[in-house]
Amino acid sequence: MDPIVMAAGTALVSAMATNAWAEARDAVVALWRRVHPERAEQVGADLEAVRADVLEARRTGDDAAEEALAGTWRTELQRLVRADPSLAADVRRLLDERLAPALPREERTRIGKLVMKAEASGHARVYQAGRDQHITGQD
Template identity: 35%
Template sequence: MDPVAASVAATLFSAVATDSWEAAKSAVVALWRRTVPEQAELVESDLVLAERRLVTARPEQAALVGDLVLAEWQARLQLLLLAHPEVSGRLARFADGEWGGDEGDSRRTGSVSMSARSADSSKIFQAGGDLHVHG
């Protein structure tokens, strides 16, 4: 088992009962949406189910349920890494609890082609996404 996959799974599910759960869940779903888009909805519903299992587990079964959920997501993350090694850096940041995205809105797809021509002292501002101009 890749230590990054194991660490991400542990960090992800340690966030379940905290304020960071929604950010963690959204970050994992966004990563899947970028990497394996056809699985993103399933991953999201499975994360919701995993959360529900952890929260509603009877006290005498909580440890076992936690271990099983953790093992399932370690395996899923390991399979993602095997198929898409390019996500290892992003997963490493997840393992450190850095759920914020630095890769833009995960719903954006496609490509952008732009061209512009400037004359005199005009200014041209182009962006394929958000554009913030100050000053």
Template identity: 40%
Template structure:
């Protein structure tokens, strides 16, 4: 699989799983269902139901875990599961990558913060290829040759 598509699947899976325990989980469910409907319309409702099951698993793990590492393990397993599903979907229909990027940016991004018009908003988007390096910082960054 194209490394860029694999990376996109990874980011999308992590984002969706993180949203499962927030108020935005229904946006994630609806968005993923819509994505699946474009390729496998007969599976979309199942995907939405499975996201609801994943949500229940994660909520239970967080509530029942006496050790925070157990909840983190449950989350990691769900991310891996959904990453695999998204990778298979993108392998079947690579053209969905643009739609998935749009969904991540428009539907699954952070909720508006309610900032005033004079308060700055920052969005950083980075893309590296081949053997390039990318350094991103919110403030000062000091690099030393090595």
């Protein structure tokens, strides 16, 4: 699954427990309204129903339930991007401009983590960076 989609799904569900939820919900519904206008109202209703589940999961400390709800929305966002890969930029913008800013700092850090794996053999080299990378030497 696309890392941006994963982060957006997680941020969406986390935002449900914040005071900024209405703005985050409206931004998600606006994306659906633009892409699938016939589903936008249902998506809004679904988000409100899930919010109640998230609030209950947080109240009872049920991390597994919250993770399952995030997984559902990751899948929904992945379907959008799979059907139209150009929407990946819109999901990124949704994450960066609406969802992540709605979260407390510690949750923003959690959704921003990235796992990188690489394997090299022979004389191959692997260069990885979470931000800018400048390679100046050549052997």
